[in-house]
Amino acid sequence: MSESTRTAARGAAFWICYAVTVISAGVSVTFSVLAVVDGGLEATDALYAASRSTALVVLALVAPLFRSDDALLAIAAAMTIVQGIDTFVGAVQGDVAKTVGPAVLCLVTIVAATFLARSDRVRGRA
Template identity: 70%
Template sequence: MTAPGTGSTRQPPRRGAAYWICFAVVLLSASVSVWYSVTAVIAGGLEDADALYAASRSVAIVVVALIVPLFPADAALLAIAVVMVIVQGIDTFVGAVQGNTLVMVGAAVLCIVNIVTASFLARTDRVRGAA
């Protein structure tokens, strides 16, 4: 905080461990999605439109996740965390339907970890406006 009348701009508050842990989990989760979708594009070639659409969305999520720390509000990270919970939740369902235990369990674990870390971030005093 600056002294009154100094003309300095106010610095954003420092981000705590809850923020950076949530950020790391979101980035990991989004990166796993990109890896799977790019692998599908490589396996199916440019003729596999579904894989191309999945890759485009996965890359977009990673790009947004990477720029989130540039914004002063933690709500941006929470929004991306919610997106990843939805994506990983659907991936869990798809893995179960296809009988792919590895995909199902991996996506379920990432989904749960995203929920836990986002919950811790949402409960911090700074996000709730108490700081």
Template identity: 40%
Template sequence: MNDAPREGRLWWAAFAVTAISACVSLGFAIEALVRLGTDDSSAMYAASRSVALVVAVAAVAVVRSRRALIVVALAMIVVQALDAVVGVTIGDLVKSVGPTFTAVLNLVVLVPVVRSVRAEASA
């Protein structure tokens, strides 16, 4: 299943941004869970989904698959974009700009990986 590109820096850059994004999301979910406790089902749901995304990132690290990285990175881009919408909705500039920056950065580093998969498929 290892289909990592020969130009490993592209893969590792996309992986690093995706992993950092997932870990930061998990950190915020854990913080909410600690602050709000297990009586808050939203915090528990956020934490469970964040753990699942970190596990998915870990699986990508093991299999080193470009296709798997693309799927998980796209999931994190959607998560961060939606987090930015939440930030705008609650009027918090930091919670708007941070996730927007992360989503855009993740997209920028993912595009070369997607292009390499497409180029290989058409060859």
């Protein structure tokens, strides 16, 4: 494989993981804000969820400014955990949409993060 092909693959791994992580964080913050809107300021749990989701989406959005693979992988891991727990909550509630959607995002995030983690950039083989 030529050097330019390897460089392109390493860059693609970062941007694919970034896109999937931002989508996952964006979906999470959207649902938590909708829960706040639905429940008003009395919905304390929704307010806490919105604050944490907002922090994750901001971190995901600024990751490219630093081009830190490790930071992006940490955010992707956090979003995998969030979506995994959301899958469990949806299953417990018996809501198919709240189970399948987060499960798909969880799996896609795992694949994208694995793609980045296994790229030559992260493993030190530039």
